[in-house]
Amino acid sequence: MLTLTRRERFNAAHKLYREDWTQKQNEEVFGKCANKNWHGHNYELFITVKGEINPITGYVIDLKWLSDILQKKVIEALDHKNLNLDVPFLKGKMCSTEVVAIEIWKIIADDIEGQGAKLHCVKLMETENNFVEYYGPNI
Amino acid sequence: MLTLTRRERFNAAHKLYREDWTQKQNEEVFGKCANKNWHGHNYELFITVKGEINPITGYVIDLKWLSDILQKKVIEALDHKNLNLDVPFLKGKMCSTEVVAIEIWKIIADDIEGQGAKLHCVKLMETENNFVEYYGPNI
Amino acid sequence: MLTLTRRERFNAAHKLYREDWTQKQNEEVFGKCANKNWHGHNYELFITVKGEINPITGYVIDLKWLSDILQKKVIEALDHKNLNLDVPFLKGKMCSTEVVAIEIWKIIADDIEGQGAKLHCVKLMETENNFVEYYGPNI
Amino acid sequence: MLTLTRRERFNAAHKLYREDWTQKQNEEVFGKCANKNWHGHNYELFITVKGEINPITGYVIDLKWLSDILQKKVIEALDHKNLNLDVPFLKGKMCSTEVVAIEIWKIIADDIEGQGAKLHCVKLMETENNFVEYYGPNI
Amino acid sequence: MLTLTRRERFNAAHKLYREDWTQKQNEEVFGKCANKNWHGHNYELFITVKGEINPITGYVIDLKWLSDILQKKVIEALDHKNLNLDVPFLKGKMCSTEVVAIEIWKIIADDIEGQGAKLHCVKLMETENNFVEYYGPNI
Amino acid sequence: MLTLTRRERFNAAHKLYREDWTQKQNEEVFGKCANKNWHGHNYELFITVKGEINPITGYVIDLKWLSDILQKKVIEALDHKNLNLDVPFLKGKMCSTEVVAIEIWKIIADDIEGQGAKLHCVKLMETENNFVEYYGPNI
Numbered sequence: 001m002l003t004l005t006r007r008e009r010f011n012a013a014h015k016l017y018r019e020d021w022t023q024k025q026n027e028e029v030f031g032k033c034a035n036k037n038w039h040g041h042n043y044e045l046f047i048t049v050k051g052e053i054n055p056i057t058g059y060v061i062d063l064k065w066l067s068d069i070l071q072k073k074v075i076e077a078l079d080h081k082n083l084n085l086d087v088p089f090l091k092g093k094m095c096s097t098e099v100v101a102i103e104i105w106k107i108i109a110d111d112i113e114g115q116g117a118k119l120h121c122v123k124l125m126e127t128e129n130n131f132v133e134y135y136g137p138n139i
Numbered sequence: 140m141l142t143l144t145r146r147e148r149f150n151a152a153h154k155l156y157r158e159d160w161t162q163k164q165n166e167e168v169f170g171k172c173a174n175k176n177w178h179g180h181n182y183e184l185f186i187t188v189k190g191e192i193n194p195i196t197g198y199v200i201d202l203k204w205l206s207d208i209l210q211k212k213v214i215e216a217l218d219h220k221n222l223n224l225d226v227p228f229l230k231g232k233m234c235s236t237e238v239v240a241i242e243i244w245k246i247i248a249d250d251i252e253g254q255g256a257k258l259h260c261v262k263l264m265e266t267e268n269n270f271v272e273y274y275g276p277n278i
Numbered sequence: 279m280l281t282l283t284r285r286e287r288f289n290a291a292h293k294l295y296r297e298d299w300t301q302k303q304n305e306e307v308f309g310k311c312a313n314k315n316w317h318g319h320n321y322e323l324f325i326t327v328k329g330e331i332n333p334i335t336g337y338v339i340d341l342k343w344l345s346d347i348l349q350k351k352v353i354e355a356l357d358h359k360n361l362n363l364d365v366p367f368l369k370g371k372m373c374s375t376e377v378v379a380i381e382i383w384k385i386i387a388d389d390i391e392g393q394g395a396k397l398h399c400v401k402l403m404e405t406e407n408n409f410v411e412y413y414g415p416n417i
Numbered sequence: 418m419l420t421l422t423r424r425e426r427f428n429a430a431h432k433l434y435r436e437d438w439t440q441k442q443n444e445e446v447f448g449k450c451a452n453k454n455w456h457g458h459n460y461e462l463f464i465t466v467k468g469e470i471n472p473i474t475g476y477v478i479d480l481k482w483l484s485d486i487l488q489k490k491v492i493e494a495l496d497h498k499n500l501n502l503d504v505p506f507l508k509g510k511m512c513s514t515e516v517v518a519i520e521i522w523k524i525i526a527d528d529i530e531g532q533g534a535k536l537h538c539v540k541l542m543e544t545e546n547n548f549v550e551y552y553g554p555n556i
Numbered sequence: 557m558l559t560l561t562r563r564e565r566f567n568a569a570h571k572l573y574r575e576d577w578t579q580k581q582n583e584e585v586f587g588k589c590a591n592k593n594w595h596g597h598n599y600e601l602f603i604t605v606k607g608e609i610n611p612i613t614g615y616v617i618d619l620k621w622l623s624d625i626l627q628k629k630v631i632e633a634l635d636h637k638n639l640n641l642d643v644p645f646l647k648g649k650m651c652s653t654e655v656v657a658i659e660i661w662k663i664i665a666d667d668i669e670g671q672g673a674k675l676h677c678v679k680l681m682e683t684e685n686n687f688v689e690y691y692g693p694n695i
Numbered sequence: 696m697l698t699l700t701r702r703e704r705f706n707a708a709h710k711l712y713r714e715d716w717t718q719k720q721n722e723e724v725f726g727k728c729a730n731k732n733w734h735g736h737n738y739e740l741f742i743t744v745k746g747e748i749n750p751i752t753g754y755v756i757d758l759k760w761l762s763d764i765l766q767k768k769v770i771e772a773l774d775h776k777n778l779n780l781d782v783p784f785l786k787g788k789m790c791s792t793e794v795v796a797i798e799i800w801k802i803i804a805d806d807i808e809g810q811g812a813k814l815h816c817v818k819l820m821e822t823e824n825n826f827v828e829y830y831g832p833n834i
Contacts, residue, residue: 005548235615410477450636688698
């Protein structure tokens with residue numbers, strides 16, 4: 001197996017809260033992550049793709065294509081945005097690192113398959129100390 | 140000259156905007172940093188102190204004291220907060236990296252002088268690509 | 279599969295040696311790592327947990343709980359300590375990165391299982407150039 | 418399963434091009450990576466080995482042996498070299514990150530097996546944003 | 557004093573050699589950096605600007621303007637290029653890190669002054685272990 | 696002014712304590728850094744040299760010479776050692792980061808001057824959060 005990984009970055013605001021809970025309940029469960037006026041992060045996103053090497057190009061996938069699709073479908077939607085308020089594919093969802101990683105998977109998996117490769121992992125780092133890796137719904 | 144530096148981190152939301160401008164004017168000047176629903180960063184803060192070495196301890200300043208005062212006066216005020224809305228010492232100010240660095244200086248310079256050392260530099264990193272260094276009002 | 283990883287750090291002294299060998303034998307096998315007066319490292323520890331997302335919170339596991347248990351059971355035991363002399367769960371063991379990683383697994387695996395998740399990997403970095411990943415006794 | 422990873426680095430020139438294509442064709446497919454006068458990178462190489470712990474030493478493999486064999490067989494061949502022109506084991510091959518990772522695997526897998534361990538992964542980083550992981554021909 | 561720093565990156569090939577020396581002489585002085593078929597690096601460039609804060613914007617300089625001018629005048633000229641062969645402002649010069657940093661200064665200092673700020677430092681990292689800082693011809 | 700910096704690393708054990716104090720006194724002042732069985736760090740050392748560029752070579756100083764002298768005089772003395780017990784130039788001294796940085800300056804300043812350059816700064820990082828910069832006895 002061979003995988004290729006591309007790192008992209010986005011800076012966003014978010015908070016962890018449930019609208020069906022009081023602010024007090026949210027703070028009991030989510031602590032300072034429930035701050036009602038938001039907080040934010042420099043997120044680092046690592047998209048890992050697996051596939052066969054094209055013997056003509058030596059590529060698993062064209063990195064420029066991969067970077068372009070990530071810019072267009074993920075980074076433009078998330079960068080300098082409020083994850084809870086501004087992002088169509090996160091509307092009504094908890095914006096935990098776990099959930100954001102899963103929703104990013106859904107947005108890009110088909111495009112990558114259309115290039116003859118497979119999305120292998122979405123890794124999303126919220127800080128240098130915390131990150132999530134999602135390997136898809138079938139593993 | 141000998142300096143000692145302590146790194147601390149905080150995660151916060153902010154935006155760049157002037158209340159006396161329209162949203163359109165703000166976006167023309169501040170671009171995506173003016174997103175009305177905020178965005179955010181993992182800020183890295185480097186506090187550099189200069190002074191003489193205490194011959195008894197080999198210290199310029201007690202790092203534990205420095206870390207504690209930074210936690211109490213800076214990190215608790217900024218971490219998991221909205222810089223524009225939640226921070227008393229930033230009220231009514233532009234929350235650019237430059238201004239936040241200067242305001243952090245004001246909050247801690249006297250405490251450090253009270254320990255027999257001098258604040259030398261406040262370095263504030265907004266992302267891995269952008270940072271500010273402030274050397275105080277007298278340099 | 280979805281995993282969540284938490285990084286913690288500890289600074290410790292250790293050496294590689296067998297008490298049943300002479301200092302000369304130890305140095306032949308372990309080189310400078312057998313220095314009789316110890317040496318030390320800034321260890322970085324990455325604890326990776328896997329599990330299902332809780333639909334209420336969007337969490338695999340509560341990161342604050344994870345960080346607290348790691349502080350209490352691992353970091354307090356290892357930080358600013360001598361791994362060979364000061365740590366009950368390493369007594370009489372080789373303090374290679376491999377062995378320390380395995381012993382950390384044993385200390386925390388059950389607590390994590392008690393939270394409805396599973397410990398997936400203990401990654402221990404001794405330097406920026408050397409690290410170990412342990413995936414448990416059943417893989 | 419337990420793995421041990423060693424990081425090494427090399428600085429090299431390369432370009433992506435096919436001799437059977439015109440410069441224009443190469444630039445259409447490989448973009449700026451086809452620059453006819455070469456470009457270069459600080460490559461980071463992570464070699465991951467898996468195996469049983471030797472109960473005498475607490476080692477999966479002797480890291481000094483691993484670092485020495487990597488220096489002798491890989492780093493001396495690639496560091497401060499032109500990957501396309503100077504490296505016997507890359508002659509006539511596309512010097513994409515994918516292909517270089519695979520060829521490094523071939524050069525070292527047997528030596529590692531000779532030590533009673535198994536090569537698990539060759540990770541090759543071309544930049545902080547792009548890397549490849551190769552898990553061998555049988556996975 | 558307040559400074560603002562922007563990081564940019566470029567990947568380039570180069571070698572250290574004098575045309576008026578034999579290859580043997582070049583290798584005696586420059587070692588493996590004189591490899592006749594070139595080698596290369598991922599260079600990191602940190603441009604530090606100093607100035608007064610604009611009270612309207614809270615900026616020392618518009619970072620987007622700074623990044624754009626660096627892209628246009630520096631990165632486009634150097635990225636995925638051969639420093640010795642492809643770069644007009646390095647023609648006929650030694651391409652040591654020192655010299656490249658000085659030549660980058662010359663290319664951008666006036667533009668920055670045209671914005672009412674001053675170029676303070678050009679820092680150029682060749683590897684994680686080696687870097688140069690140039691503070692201009694008048695210091 | 697132009698400076699060149701070289702990074703080197705060493706892994707060492709140490710503790711902070713005064714022999715003329717009781718263990719209790721040492722722990723009151725130095726906290727966990729006074730652990731009687733030592734602790735340790737991966738130290739990062741940045742040696743910054745300033746000087747004129749040699750017009751023949753484009754060098755401020757020969758980096759290979761600099762790295763070799765650092766290996767011979769500093770790294771061999773400190774790496775995989777106990778700073779308090781094993782290092783002749785630290786005997787009887789507090790092994791705080793401040794003091795170690797100053798003692799490293801004394802060991803190498805004359806050699807660098809002998810090459811026609813000047814030692815400008817010794818930066819010593821104890822952890823990712825704490826470091827010292829020493830600019831010499833005359834500044």
